[in-house]
Amino acid sequence: MNKTIKYLLSIISKILSFSIFSIIYLLFFLQFGTLNLKLLDPIIKLNFADKYLTRIDFVNNDINLKFDKNNNNLIFTVNSRLKNELNAIEWVLFLDSEIRIKVLLNSLEKNVVAFKLSSNKQKKDNRISHFNFYGSLNSLKNSDTLEINGSAKDLPLSFIKALWPENLGNGARAWTNRSLFNGIISDLEFNSKFVFKKDGRLLFDPVINLDFDFNDIEVHYLKNMPPAINTLGKAHLDFQMFNINLLDGRIDLEEGSRIYINNGKFNAFDIKKRHGPGQIIINASSNVGDFFNLLSKHNYISKLIKLDRNNLSGESNLMLQFDFPLKNSIKFSETKTNVNLNVEEITIYNKEKNPSIISDSSILILNYNIDEASFFKGKVETKSLKILELPIFAQILDISIPGLSNISDGGRDITFAKSAFNIQLSNEGINIIDGILKPESNLPVVGNSLGLSLAGMYIFGKNEIEFNGTVVPVSWLNNLPSSVPILGELFSGSKDGEGLIGIKFRIYNEDGGKVMIETNPLSVLTPGFLQRVFD
Structure with missing residues (x-):
């Protein structure tokens, strides 16, 4: 300055x-x-x-x-x-x-x-x-x-861009030059006041206010990702900060898919500071498959997640927040990314592109984790989760509870009232810290009443899995002893979703890569507090 x-x-x-x-x-x-x-x-x-x-x-x-x-x-x-x-x-x-x-x-x-x-x-x-x-x-x-x-x-x-003074807001100016292109400043207002001492030094901080409306500016927010276009918004620059409020816009993907931006923000909180803090917030709506397709465009994120409409679908709303230093070259580890995704009636497809899992509503929350061993911590929650066809789930049921065809009918049409998974995501893989799928009904004669707990990890590069869990059938009978005073604590499981009858299972890879499933039959009729002995 x-x-x-x-x-x-x-x-x-x-x-x-x-x-x-x-x-x-x-x-x-x-x-x-x-x-x-x-x-x-x-x-x-x-x-x-x-x-x-x-x-x-x-x-x-x-x-x-x-x-x-x-x-x-x-x-x-x-x-x-x-x-x-x-x-x-x-x-x-x-x-x-x-x-x-x-x-x-x-x-x-x-x-x-x-x-x-x-x-x-x-x-x-x-x-x-x-x-x-x-x-x-x-x-x-x-x-x-x-x-x-x-x-x-x-x-x-x-x-x-051409008239922006080189020494005014260097970080914001550099970001503007590399991130904003084309477009029109439709209406601009500027006022400023500088008060100098007689020796030429500033008597106090100057007053600088630049306000403008814009349209059709092309916004590049992350490297290698498609820009936001057809934008409409307002911006403000003063002696301390520079911010942009995006009122409308869209992101075009291949095959005519689009993500519609409902609103967004760019904030340079301290333009006087070298490499000062910057922030981008995007609120958008689109098909959930298109959102994951967009995230997969980023070179680093694509190593963690690579999904599109062929994998999942459903109308959704997304909040993306990126916090980063205002400098020319930014490492992925310097970008703090937070994701909040709400999906209505999500459908997950199998390899044959047939519906495999559906849910009335789902929420995905990922928050930046300062521990680089796991870049994100978060959770996934669903309501009315229905498994239409999931062969590995059918195998777990067939091995755990042979003969219960009314429950495990090929792994089809099994519904959980809700589910919740605490997860960690890194470049190594996805780690499910704790997952619970709660039964649709506590009445054994109504529907396919089933509960399940799950924890473990999937490793991306090696395609290796290691999961442990518990299948809890006939939840009404399982939960009956827990309602008895004093004896309830003895028979109830240590996790929400577990009870008197619980079948432990493990999913893992053999040395040749083949997926294996094994169960612990000794846990079938063991009281909840003793089930851990046979883990």
């Missing part, structure tokens, strides 16, 4: 120096009225345009000087043309500038310099038609005050 202040003071110094030269020049040629200073254009370009407008093609078409005798003002008028690049016309601005410098000051007059920059040309092609800025430099006894205010409409984003 100090460099920005020095930059402003440098400009003021050059203006005042130039005015002294002009006064002397004016004394000789005052009789000519208005003087054409086009010959000074190379000096202006060398000392101003070539230094501070390095990304803009800047041309002065006309430079004039005159003296206002009535107000003792030297008046410079400049007609300029600015466009974005030397060999491309993406936008063009024809600017009329006027600088008034007070030559003779008395004790009552405080205004030293006043200026205005304006363009009110007719809208045509890529021409910027509404651009009006004005300001003044006022001298007081112990301080000097510089004020700059203005407004503009329909500015290309590339115009803002």
Whole structure:
């Protein structure tokens, strides 16, 4: 920020120096009225345009000087043309500038310099038609005050990028340059006030407020992931922070799939701080398969999860939050990602793309974990979870409870009232810390009443599994002893979902990779508190 202040003071110094030269020049040629200073254009370009407008093609078409005798003002008028690049016309601005410098000051007059920059040309092609800025430099006894205010409409984003001072909000500026493309700033308002001591130092923090509305800006939020397009929103920049509120937008995926952004935010909380904190929040709605497809686009996340509509489906709402440092290169471990996913009527498909599991509603919550051994901790919860066809589940039932065909009918049509899984997710695999599937009914004659507990890990790279659990059939009979005073604690299981009758099972890989299932028959009629002995 100090460099920005020095930059402003440098400009003021050059203006005042130039005015002294002009006064002397004016004394000789005052009789000519208005003087054409086009010959000074190379000096202006060398000392101003070539230094501070390095990304803009800047041309002065006309430079004039005159003296206002009535107000003792030297008046410079400049007609300029600015466009974005030397060999491309993406936008063009024809600017009329006027600088008034007070030559003779008395004790009552405080205004030293006043200026205005304006363009009110007719809208045509890529021409910027509404651009009006004005300001003044006022001298007081112990301080000097510089004020700059203005407004503009329909500015290309590339115009803002080109004119953003290099030393103002470096982190936010760098993020904007690499993450935002195309689009229009439809309405912009700016006001600022700088108060300097007589030695040139700031008396206190300056007031800077830049507010603008935008549309159709392309937003790149994470590397290698498809951008948000068709955006609509508002933004605010001040001396402390920069934030963007996204009101609408979408993310396009392959085969016409889309994710609709309901709202979102980008926050740079401290733009004065090097590598200060940044945050992106996205609230969106789409098919759950498309959400996982989007996450799978990220190179690192794809190693953890790679799913799409072929694996699962259902209308859902997603909240994604990314917290990261504002710098050019960000490691995955530096990005704190939090996910909250709510799905209505989710369907999970098997390899033949037939429905395997359905649920009335599901919630997935993943929170960033500072322990890099498990990047995420979270939970999965479902209501009315129905297993339509899951062969491995049928095998568990057939081995655990042979002959109960009314329950294990090929692993079909078994419903759980609800389920809850506490999980950890890392680049190694998914670890189910504790999982409970609660029975649909406690009446043995109603439906396929069944409870189940599960814990273990699936390792991604090796496709290895190691799970342990307990199948709890006929829940009403299981829970009956637990209602008896004193004896209840003896017979009830140590986990919610376990009871008097519980069959332990294990799912694992043999050395050749074949999935094996084994049960512990000694746990079938063992009271809950003794079942752990045979784990």
